[in-house]
Amino acid sequence: MKSKILVFLQFFIIFLMLLPFGSHTLYLYPGLFITAVGMIVGFLAIGAHKRGNFNIRPDIKESCELVTHSIYAYVRHPMYLSVLLMMLGITVIYFSYYELVLYLLLVITLLVKLTYEEHLWQCHSEVYEAYKKRTKRLIPFLF
Structure with a gap:
């Protein structure tokens, strides 16, 4: 239930x-660039998965495999990074306090x-602890 709510x-x-709700700003091109980088990160993340291994919910599938290659060698959650970058681009393009909040x-x-x-x-994988030690959560080399 928690997964569905999130x-x-x-x-x-x-x-x-x-x-x-807003009109675009003078920052159209930087916003489009940030959005495009987010899309590239997303495509790299999806491409690293075997068919049927990808899940939009944070629940762990029965027969899933931990992906640790490609972009996953640098960041554990590249799809979340992708979403955040794409929506940051939208926030830059249509900047307002509404968008920022x-x-x-x-x-x-x-x-x-x-x-x-x-x-x-x-809880699902003993390998995950070692994977956590060599990668960052969301931003490569930082966080």
Whole structure:
């Protein structure tokens, strides 16, 4: 149930951020660049998975495999990074306090979601602890 609530919150916040309440700013091109980088990170993350291994919910599938190569060798949650980068780009393009507050809510939601997912992985896989020691959570080489 917790997984479904977190996924709902994530997509609801994204939906609210995409509603056309503001007009674009002078920062259209930097925002588009940040969004494009986020899309590339997302494609790399999806490409690293075997078919059927990817899950939008933080729940661990019965027959899943821990992915530790490609972009996952640097960051444990590249899909969350991808979402955050894409929505940061949207926030830059349509900057307002409304967008900024929603972006901060999205960051909090995804941090809760990834913490929950990491807890589940620690219970599911003994290899995860070693993987945690050699990678960063969300931002390569930093966090």
